[in-house]
Amino acid sequence: MQRRNFIQSSLTLLAATSVAVPIVAQKYTPPKKGFKVKAIETRYKNKIIYGETPIDFKLLSSDTENRLSIFISTNNQKGFGPPLHVHHSVDEFFCVLEGKFLFQSGDEILSLEKGDTIYIPRNEKHCFTYDGETSGTLLVGITPAKGMEDFFAVMGKQLSGHGMPDMKAMQAVYKLYNSEILGPPMK
Structure with a gap:
């Protein structure tokens, strides 16, 4: 009986190690030097x-090993x-650079103005709306970020027409990126 347990444990460890080795062997190569992204560039x-x-993406997931x-x-x-939506595998932060925004984080409604920052952890329902009179600008960070640039590109195509986009199509895109739509936008 002890020999069988030893053999099963050894085989399990061997299988786990063989799967883990390629992951461990992959080495991240950061950019060779820092870089500048001008205000009008992405x-x-x-x-x-x-x-x-x-x-305008200023730092890509590919720059930071996702x-x-x-x-x-x-x-x-x-x-x-x-x-109103939730991300199941990413955290976000929003910093207001200009203007005024209303955010819903969980069940709380918060007003953010220039200089204010809000952190939204994964699995927290949230949405926001622009509430200013002139233009508003947000600095947004997403972590971990694998694939999120593509999410915004696909959603941009969904929203490129006039009128309300197809909610079923939007929900399908959200699901592809481990997120889901829970309700309508803020008014």
Whole structure:
């Protein structure tokens, strides 16, 4: 009996090790030097327009071994924002650079103005809307960030037409990125 347990334990350890070795063997190679991204530039393939809101990626997940992605979002459309949603595998932060925004985090509604920052952990329902009179600008960070640039590019295409986008199609995109829509946008 002890020999059988020893053999089973050894085989389990061997199988686990053989799976883990390729993962451990992969080595992250950071950019060889720092880089600058000008105010009017984006590091992503193309400029993303989410509805009428431009999203300019300044730091890509590929720059940071999928640890972090940062973008600037400029919103000139009062009352525009994403639907109530949740991300199951990423945390986000939003820092208001200009303007005024209303955020829902969990069941709490918060008003954020220039200089204010909000952190939204994974699995926390949230949404926001632009509530200013001129333009509003957010600095947004996502961690871990694998694939999130592509999420915004796909969603930008979904929202490129006029009128309400197809909610079933939007929900399908959210699910692809381990997220889900829970309700309508804030008004």
